[in-house]
Amino acid sequence: MRAHSQQVSSPLSGEELRRLDAHWRAANYLSVGQIYLMSNPLLTEPLRAEHVKPRLLGHWGTSPGLNLVYTHLNRLIRSRGLQALCIWGPGHGGPAVVANSWLEGSYTETYPDITRDAAGMARLFRQFSFPGGVPSHVAPETPGSIHEGGELGYALSHAYGAAFDNPGLLVTCVIGDGEAETGPLAASWHSNKFLDPVRDGAVLPILHLNGYKIANPTVLSRLPESELDELLKGYGHEPIHVTGDEPAAVHRAMAQAMDTTADRIAAVQRAAREEGEMERPRWPLIVLRTPKGWTGPAEVDGLSVEGTWRAHQVPLSAVRDNPDHLRQLEEWLLSYRPQELFDEHGAPRPDVLTCVPDDARRLGSTPHANGGLLVRELPLPPLERFAVPVDKPGANLHEPTRVLGDLLEYVMRETAGRRDFRVVGPDETASNRLQAVYAASGKAWQARTLEVDEHLDRHGRVMEILSEHTCQGWLEGYLLTGRHGLFSCYEAFVHIVDSMVNQHIKWLRVTRRLPWRAPIASLNYLLTSHVWRQDHNGFSHQDPGFVDHILNKSPEAVRVYLPPDANTLLSVADHALRSRDYVNVIVAGKQPCFDWLTMEEARVHCARGAGIWDWAGTEDGTREPDAVLACAGDVPTQEVLAAAQLLRHHLPELAVRVVNVVDIARLLPSEEHPHGMSDFEYNGLFTPDKPVVFAYHGYPWLIHRLAYRRTGHQHLHVRGYKEMGTTTTPFDMVVRNDLDRYRLVMDVIDRVPGLAVRAAAVRQGMEDARLRHHAYIREHGVDLPEVADWTWDG
Structure with a gap:
């Protein structure tokens, strides 16, 4: 032939x-x-x-x-x-x-x-x-x-x-x-x-x-x-x-x-x-x-x-x-x-x-083909320019990803001449509250346009296609040739690229051992529209397991962050966008969220990765805490603080410590992950022998897996998502999965020695509140006023 x-x-x-x-x-x-x-x-x-x-x-x-x-x-x-x-x-x-x-x-x-x-x-x-x-x-x-x-x-x-x-x-x-x-x-x-x-x-x-x-x-x-x-x-x-x-x-x-x-x-x-x-x-x-x-x-x-x-x-x-x-x-x-x-x-x-x-x-x-030779630093501004003011914790609410969108718009604008930054996502940039970027760059589009279309731009650097695979591939190719970017995605559907991110992490792990391969900009995920705020879309849109998948991979190449508010999201995003040779996963909400930390406090807290929020607990510094309330993620943080507030009101003599975790790898031993804590640090934070009730954003067994070697693991009780999803109210989602404030108070009462008898009436009141919630949402279709209108009064 x-x-x-x-x-x-x-x-x-x-x-x-x-x-x-x-x-x-x-x-x-x-x-x-x-x-x-x-x-x-x-x-x-x-x-x-x-x-x-x-x-x-x-x-x-x-x-x-x-x-x-x-x-x-x-x-x-x-x-x-x-x-x-x-x-x-x-x-x-x-x-x-x-x-x-x-x-x-x-x-x-x-x-x-x-x-x-x-x-x-x-x-x-x-x-x-x-x-x-x-x-x-x-x-x-x-x-x-x-x-x-x-x-x-x-x-x-x-x-x-x-x-x-x-x-x-x-x-x-x-x-x-x-x-x-x-x-x-x-x-x-x-x-x-x-x-x-x-x-x-x-x-x-x-x-x-x-x-x-x-x-x-x-x-x-x-x-x-x-x-x-x-x-x-x-x-x-x-x-x-x-x-x-x-x-x-x-x-x-x-x-x-x-x-x-x-x-x-x-x-x-x-x-x-x-x-x-x-x-x-x-x-x-x-x-x-x-x-x-x-x-x-x-x-x-x-x-x-x-x-x-x-x-x-x-x-x-x-x-x-x-x-x-x-x-x-x-x-x-x-x-x-x-x-x-x-x-x-x-x-x-x-x-x-x-x-x-x-x-x-x-x-x-x-x-x-060796993009680290070409990559330049991103022009990232001082974060104070975009930070939300926090006079006291919990006084105001902001949509964290909308605040981040303003920062990304600045970066997009500042890179307009050199064109080395892109935002990719499957048709969700505006849905994820990042639409501020459209002021600096429209959405790339070469096909036919209609008068009703918005923000389409032949020269745009916002990339949207309803294929997570294609978004991932575009961004990987962009990063590997010396540029920067961010992948914004609904949390439940980022699993579509599980296999692709496997390969990229393996690539990074190997290239770290090749001296001729120069470091490239990190692959940054922003996962939002997350499990606890998908009550309207229902069970199909609820899955927080991508974090589990990522933390199975090479510790030297993966980082996972769960910022609890807008300023911590800014701090984490700034760090991720500056980093090299990592896969950074940031899980953050797009719905209104309480502002807990000032920008300076957020920086320190994010750098630490996990720390005590002394203003939220009832420790007085004279004795060890009776219990630790720990949290990771924005909704779990709110529920822990609401539980801490209930304990302060109903059991004021109880010494409660509140610990917030931003960098989830901090729970690992230091010999297992570069961000891990030594046993000395871990015991100082969580105590070696006191009950720890941990409200976690995702599947609870991940926390057990990360901390199973710790001295106090037998005292660790984790609440998280248990596949109890449906279309319901926002608070009912946490109730269905036993992550709600009332359940957390009951957990503390059940686990602090001698408290079960002494606080039986308080526990019964918490159970009654859960029953009242179930009846109320079925009649009114919205959450209890005491939940919907809750504010921090610490």
Whole structure:
């Protein structure tokens, strides 16, 4: 089968074709060598079993196609002087990307011991998928990569995130046909409706259809070409097809396709930037069809391999034990004619490297793939400019996220010239009370607009699409290429990106151990519209478990904050936006909330992470507390303070300590988390032997898990969300989950020795209040006046 593209003429001379093919063959040879060999890298002696790794790990199937793309991207970059980045979606193509970065020299510059000679080649081969070596996927260790290939679906959204606010950058994105079946990838095709051809870069998707996943055919590869074209055109692209298995013809078609797409992209940008074209462009896309495992063994043990799912991983699996497999491997390696590609010392010959760009234009050396080299400090203002006044605790109410919105509007305005800050979220910026940002930047939008629309802006930096996956991918790509941002989301639905944040945390953990990877801006989540204020939307909108998920991850990379009011939210957000190499999760309410701390008090309290609110308790400093009321989260804090107030009124002789926790990791031992407390600190705060009633924002067992090793754990009683959700009143939500003030007073009475008998009448009064509440809301549909109109009178 010969190759074809939609363009007939070829831009390649015979000499150019020969050199491109040499580069491609060299990359294929190095890819196979990484999977199989641990010595004899240039086959200077007959291949023997001991030259082969005892465990064969890696993926050959997609590698030759990726090598073809890398080769032709090199040509395009060099011939046109482009700044380019490539997202390698088929992460199983690790051998290909490593091979190419070694050929171009960026790998050796990053890892000087992997020299570009026979000895370095041997180390390159041995380290791949080997104990103490490098992973089999395109990983953080791979120069030029910003995309972990261990999980599929995020490549295209990462590519668009990298292109936003990068007007001089071409981001190529290779999408494997297995990845093209995932939900996140399907949604991310719509990213082109948000790409501004004036102020953003360009994204060139290359849909690589080699026909198979691990064991099954792929959907898009089996569609008729006309049906596939209709799908891609519906997404807003103009596809160019490159199909074949004869190398020379494929090279010619691929070079023509690359030139055509570059011309079209340049024309789109020129029309928008110089001629004022306002219509949304149809961006080019390449559909590349080559056989899975191309140029590998056609048949093994009587079964077809090349062009089938059997080529996915290791086509020859018994090389050490099966002489026929060993022979086939040697023939396979020699088919690339390595003596033409590498000199007697093992260095790539000059003809192999003629397509390689220079210096930082090499794909493995672009600073856009090491975003910490480009990141700048955000222009964050003094927080007093936005702080709410607090003359005394609980005297006033504010919507915390609305207050934060004013700060974000300032940051958005101050970064208008340099364009390195974005706010993303799934259609919830205004719902989450952050609409102040619209005064500095509208919502990015390139599609059709109507008169009724508000705040849509072709050049906007507020990003909204009802796909949490796409929001996450955009922001990750944006951060990894050296910018800043915030992801605002309803708390219950951020779980949609659980798997994506897993990969980002793993990426951060690995990059912290790579000295050549400069720290990037943190991935910051603002989770609001939270469980305790979703009484109107009901059970489907109530889930506080993302915090549990995050705190299972690498302690060095994750932080979780539960600010109890507006000023603490400002302090926490300021810290998160300044930080590097973290995933920061901030859970804060958007409904009116009491103001507890002044800005200066908030700073100190947030820096401490957990502390005693002496103004809220009844300790007099002469004796230990009889009980500790602890809280984490805005609604739990209000309920604890209301409970403390009830105890003061009904049991004034009781010494109650109130502890508020902002940084939830403070509960961990210091040896388990950088923010953890020593046992000495923990016991001083919570006491080693007094009852602790802890009102927590999320699932109560998380607090037990964090504190299970503490001396006083047997005295710890946690109240939190117990999946008792419904559509009801705000206070009924806390009552249903036993987090309410009356239940907390009862818990204290039940747990302080000798108090159950002495305070039986008080306890009965608390139970009566709960019963009165149930009757009242069923008759009136709103909370009891004593709850709805409650204020702090301490």
